[in-house]
Amino acid sequence: MALTLHVPDPPARPGQASDFSYLRLQPAGQAPKPPIDATPQALSDYAYGLIRVLDDEGVAQGEWAHDMSLEQKHRALHIMMLTRVFDARMFHAQRQKKISFYVQAMGEEAIATAQALALNDDDMCFPSYRQHSLLLTRGVPLLDLMCQLYSNACDPLQGRQLPAMYSKREKGYYSMSGNLATRFLIGVGWAMASAIKGDTKIASSWIGDGATAEGDFQTALTFAHVYRAPIILNVVNNQWAISTFQAIAGGENNTFAARGLGTGLASLRVDGNDALACYAASKWAADRARANLGPTLIEWVSYRAGPHSTSDDPSKYRPDDEWASFPLGDPIERLKQHLITLGEWSEEQHEAAQEALLKEVLTAQKSAEEIGGAGMTAAIHSETIFEDVYAVMPEHLQRQRQEFEEGL
Amino acid sequence: MTVFATRSSIPTVSMTLGQAVRSALDVMLERDENVVLYGQDIGYFGGVFRCTDGLQQKYGKQRVFDAPISESGIVGTAIGMGAYGLRPVVEIQFADYFYPAMDQIVSELSRLRYRSAGDFTAPVTIRMPTGGGIFGGQTHSQSPEAIFVHVAGLRTVMPSNPYDAKGLLIASIESEDPVIFLEPKRLYNGPFDGYHDKPLESWRNHVDAEVPEGYYSLPLDKAAVVQEGNDLTVLSYGTMVHVAKAAAELTKLDVEVIDLRTLWPLDLATILHSVNKTGRCVIVHEATRTGGYGAELTALVQEHCFYALEAPILRVTGWDTPYPHAQEWDYFPVPKRLAAAYNAVMKEL
Numbered sequence: 179m180a181l182t183l184h185v186p187d188p189p190a191r192p193g194q195a196s197d198f199s200y201l202r203l204q205p206a207g208q209a210p211k212p213p214i215d216a217t218p219q220a221l222s223d224y225a226y227g228l229i230r231v232l233d234d235e236g237v238a239q240g241e242w243a244h245d246m247s248l249e250q251k252h253r254a255l256h257i258m259m260l261t262r263v264f265d266a267r268m269f270h271a272q273r274q275k276k277i278s279f280y281v282q283a284m285g286e287e288a289i290a291t292a293q294a295l296a297l298n299d300d301d302m303c304f305p306s307y308r309q310h311s312l313l314l315t316r317g318v319p320l321l322d323l324m325c326q327l328y329s330n331a332c333d334p335l336q337g338r339q340l341p342a343m344y345s346k347r348e349k350g351y352y353s354m355s356g357n358l359a360t361r362f363l364i365g366v367g368w369a370m371a372s373a374i375k376g377d378t379k380i381a382s383s384w385i386g387d388g389a390t391a392e393g394d395f396q397t398a399l400t401f402a403h404v405y406r407a408p409i410i411l412n413v414v415n416n417q418w419a420i421s422t423f424q425a426i427a428g429g430e431n432n433t434f435a436a437r438g439l440g441t442g443l444a445s446l447r448v449d450g451n452d453a454l455a456c457y458a459a460s461k462w463a464a465d466r467a468r469a470n471l472g473p474t475l476i477e478w479v480s481y482r483a484g485p486h487s488t489s490d491d492p493s494k495y496r497p498d499d500e501w502a503s504f505p506l507g508d509p510i511e512r513l514k515q516h517l518i519t520l521g522e523w524s525e526e527q528h529e530a531a532q533e534a535l536l537k538e539v540l541t542a543q544k545s546a547e548e549i550g551g552a553g554m555t556a557a558i559h560s561e562t563i564f565e566d567v568y569a570v571m572p573e574h575l576q577r578q579r580q581e582f583e584e585g586l
Numbered sequence: 587m588t589v590f591a592t593r594s595s596i597p598t599v600s601m602t603l604g605q606a607v608r609s610a611l612d613v614m615l616e617r618d619e620n621v622v623l624y625g626q627d628i629g630y631f632g633g634v635f636r637c638t639d640g641l642q643q644k645y646g647k648q649r650v651f652d653a654p655i656s657e658s659g660i661v662g663t664a665i666g667m668g669a670y671g672l673r674p675v676v677e678i679q680f681a682d683y684f685y686p687a688m689d690q691i692v693s694e695l696s697r698l699r700y701r702s703a704g705d706f707t708a709p710v711t712i713r714m715p716t717g718g719g720i721f722g723g724q725t726h727s728q729s730p731e732a733i734f735v736h737v738a739g740l741r742t743v744m745p746s747n748p749y750d751a752k753g754l755l756i757a758s759i760e761s762e763d764p765v766i767f768l769e770p771k772r773l774y775n776g777p778f779d780g781y782h783d784k785p786l787e788s789w790r791n792h793v794d795a796e797v798p799e800g801y802y803s804l805p806l807d808k809a810a811v812v813q814e815g816n817d818l819t820v821l822s823y824g825t826m827v828h829v830a831k832a833a834a835e836l837t838k839l840d841v842e843v844i845d846l847r848t849l850w851p852l853d854l855a856t857i858l859h860s861v862n863k864t865g866r867c868v869i870v871h872e873a874t875r876t877g878g879y880g881a882e883l884t885a886l887v888q889e890h891c892f893y894a895l896e897a898p899i900l901r902v903t904g905w906d907t908p909y910p911h912a913q914e915w916d917y918f919p920v921p922k923r924l925a926a927a928y929n930a931v932m933k934e935l
Contacts, residue, residue: 302670335703345702352669353702357693360662364694367666367674374622374648374672381666393686397659404654566700567739569707569762572807572851 186425192493196503200425201479202433202447203505206230207239211458214466218444225435225445228479231454236515242458248522250295253315254453255513255523256531257294258287261311262510263535264320265484267543268327272341272488276551277327279341283308285451285483285501286416288509290384291315292456293412296464297350297382304352304365306384307487308414310342316349320542328551329558336565337558359385359392362411366401369409369473380408380467388419390434391427399441399475406472410463411438413475414450416482421495438475450478451509454516479506560586598796602789604774606748606797607637607713610755611675613801615645618673621759623650625660625677625713634679635715635774657687661712665695668708668764675759681714681768682728695764696739711758711765716744717825717872718904718918719772719782723911726771729824729873729904734766735850735882741806742849744768746827747777747794750847753804761806770824778825779832780921782914809853811860815842818866818931821857821883823849826870826919833924841928849879857883858890865896866931870924875903897931 189197209229212221231243238244246254265282272280283290286308294315297303303312313323325332327341335345345353352361352368365383372379385395390413402409413434417424428437438445444466448459456478463474481504485492501508517523564571564579571579601609614621623638629652632639642650653660657678664674678684684691691712699707718727734742741763745751751769758765772778776787789795813831817839822830823846834841842860846852861867867887869880880901887899902919910917 304666334705335701338703339701343701345705347702347705353698353706355693355697355701357689360690360694363659363662363690364666364669367663367668368670369666370663371622371667371670371672374667375670394658394662394689397654397656397662400654400656401659401663566704568741568851569699573854574851 186423186430188423188425188496190497190500191495192497194497196497196500198503198505201505202226202228204228204230206233207243209240209242211241211462214462214469215471216444218439218442221444221446222439225439225447226433228447228449229455229459230449230452231458232452232512232516236512236519238454238516242455245458245461246454248520250457251453251513251517252522254288254291254295254457255510255517257291257311257315258453258510258513259531260314260535261287261291263532263539264314267539269484269488271327271543276547277341279488280327281307281342281487282484283311285508286414286480287311288453288456288513289412289414289450289478289480292453293382293410293460296457296460298379300350301379301464302350302352302365302368302381304361304368304381304383305354306358306361306386306389306414307342309384310344313344313346313349313351318346318349320539321545324542324546325549328546328549330546330550331558332549333558336562358389359394362389363394363398363401366398366407366409369402369407370405373405373408378468380410380464382410382412384412384414386419387413387415387417387424387429387434388422388427390437396437396441399438399443402473403442406470408467408470409473410460410467411443411473411475413477414480415477416480418482418486418492418496420486420490421492433477435475435477443473443475445475445477447477447479449506450480451506451512453509453513481506596798596802598798600790600795601748601797602775602795603745603748603751603769604635604637606752607755607769608639608641609797609799610752610759611638611641612644614675614756614759615641615649617801620672621649621675622667622672623675623677624653626653626655626679628652628677633677635771637677637713657683657685658690661687661690661695661710664710664712665690665698665708668710669698669706673709673711673759675711675713678712678714680726681716681730682725684714684730691740692737696737700739707762708764709762711755711767713767713769715771715774716768717770717772718909718914719778719825721911721914724908727909729871731768731849732873732877732879732882735879739764741765741851742768743806743847744770744824744849745847746770746773746824746845747792748789748797749794750804750810752797753802754806754847756801757803757806760803768824772825777828780829780918781832806848807851807853809847809856810845811842811856812845813841813843815840816864817841818868818928819844819857819860819864820868820870820928821846822870823847824872826872829919829921830870830924833921833928836921836925837928839928839932854886854890857887861887861891862894865894867895867899868902868924868927868931869899870902870919872904872919874906875901876906878903897933900927900931902927
């Protein structure tokens with residue numbers, strides 16, 4: 179018999195009907211909440227199931243339903259809406275050639291927002307793309323972020339980084355970079371350091387489904403397990419890595435949470451579009467880490483509603499209406515529905531909040547543009563490119579800076 | 587050199603290069619509670635080259651511990667520890683094994699300060715036994731220093747004797763920059779002048795093996811003129827410093843031998859001063875030639891000393907082949923090959 183190579187395909191390509199029958203689902207409220215000291219082996223079903231709290235009517239169900247306070251729900255909705263409005267404006271700013279590049283979080287806002295609420299503000303996050311809700315939840319001003327996006331004179335990173343590759347130590351947000359999986363592992367080292375020093379802080383690392391194929395992903399799981407590092411290892415499975423369907427990263431007939439099981443980690447698979455589930459699972463994992471019980475791997479099932487970045491065109495590789503038929507819906511709509519069901523929110527309030535957020539974002543954008551931007555005015559002092567390569571500028575860079583200045 | 591001026595006043599003990607490395611680690615673990623050590627086999631066992639012998643017993647498992655066999659894991663977690671505020675000193679068991687850590691070294695470690703505009707830094711020291719001469723074959727003999735020198739943001743250091751090893755390692759651990767610390771493994775237990783068929787030499791009674799027991803550090807940007815001379819300048823580092831001196835004895839020439847000690851940032855002034863004096867330059871390293879560190883040194887010397895040069899700059903290096911096993915002494919730049927180059931640059935044009 180001649181062998182054939184299996185190359186996985188997504189269920190649907192442009193022009194075909196969207197099909198999410200491959201997604202393993204589980205009804206809201208069905209998964210019980212285990213004690214935080216449960217052994218990874220006792221939790222093995224959680225790597226294949228799906229922790230969900232909100233049902234299709236927006237009602238919170240089951241044992242994971244009671245963690246989030248009403249105030250936190252309002253706060254989560256606010257940040258998720260802010261993230262989406264901010265993203266839409268900044269995506270547009272790229273189209274207007276005001277900034278060079280942008281990545282938005284549309285469809286995934288619940289995960290980082292809820293986790294930021296479940297963590298302490300001084301816990302350190304090692305983000306990948308699409309976790310800027312962590313910064314917004316922790317109160318970083320919009321203008322601060324926009325100055326980075328515009329690479330203007332007030333950019334804290336002095337124009338050195340692509341837009342959205344923020345760094346914010348004081349807000350527990352590690353320097354973002356465009357290479358993948360490395361920071362997932364670096365977070366484990368930070369968590370190990372916290373344990374070495376007898377600290378109480380924990381870490382939270384982030385990676386997408388696509389980059390789990392990198393060696394550093396598996397290495398991070400191994401180190402986290404070996405040293406019982408106090409960390410939450412987040413895998414955001416948004417189904418797509420640019421044009422690469424999650425099956426190409428190893429998701430076919432398997433879950434990404436299951437990757438943790440073989441390494442001996444507590445591993446959960448959670449509805450990433452359900453803010454209540456996101457909060458409850460994050461809190462469970464954070465409590466576990468803080469109690470010295472070790473790391474937790476969480477696969478967040480979500481959907482990348484927008485293009486990978488401003489340089490991507492998903493209409494070339496997936497059906498246009500895929501998000502509309504995604505069985506886990508839109509995280510903002512679901513939380514909004516939940517609050518309305520509770521009698522704590524209304525369509526009118528939602529609309530008014532939306533308008534107020536847009537105003538807030540536009541005001542910040544106006545201020546950022548008044549300072550300037552790479553796409554408008556060159557506002558960065560060019561000679562700073564030689565700084566911060568070393569703690570103290572060595573002779574060869576002093577010579578090169580002089581060479582550069584003489585050439586001006 | 588000024589850094590050697592006070593040596594005679596401090597009580598010293600004789601140490602091998604490996605013992606000097608261990609002593610540096612011991613001193614720094616004692617002085618700075620943020621120093622932690624880990625790597626393959628370095629904990630309970632004390633390392634395959636014994637450079638961490640007894641340190642776990644002395645400082646405990648929280649500060650000196652074994653790591654899984656994963657170079658990217660060792661370096662990646664060290665970056666996280668550095669970002670937290672620790673000063674990790676990690677060991678890659680052989681420099682030949684660092685390749686899986688390359689992404690962490692290049693994309694994260696070397697650039698963290700730059701890309702975050704100083705928001706995050708990671709003062710990590712990565713120790714790696716390097717070089718050949720121990721019949722290690724292609725996976726225990728490589729000299730990858732040029733790869734690190736090419737990466738902006740790293741410091742690359744290679745000592746040639748116990749005294750420098752300890753002082754430079756302490757300075758590396760204290761450095762705010764990430765440091766690649768390459769330890770010539772052929773020198774761990776004794777100096778080596780390139781004559782493999784002679785009896786093994788010991789560091790005992792060697793002037794550079796007299797090492798203070800306590801704290802001292804050496805600057806990370808100063809070369810050493812280890813032998814003064816007027817005919818030609820030899821630029822070298824690590825094991826080849828000893829070979830370069832031995833080769834001079836095969837000639838009747840007055841050879842100046844410079845031990846670079848810190849490959850990058852480089853002490854260019856000492857090099858230029860010497861070549862401007864002698865007008866002739868030979869560069870010696872174990873690593874392969876093409877695109878090797880010698881090429882950079884050649885470029886720098888010709889850029890700055892072109893009008894003082896009396897002859898082409900020559901390189902004596904490992905051949906552009908993988909490091910062979912049984913033919914080690916055909917590959918290794920032995921004194922005879924160096925002496926031929928010394929004589930060649932002396933020919934009148």
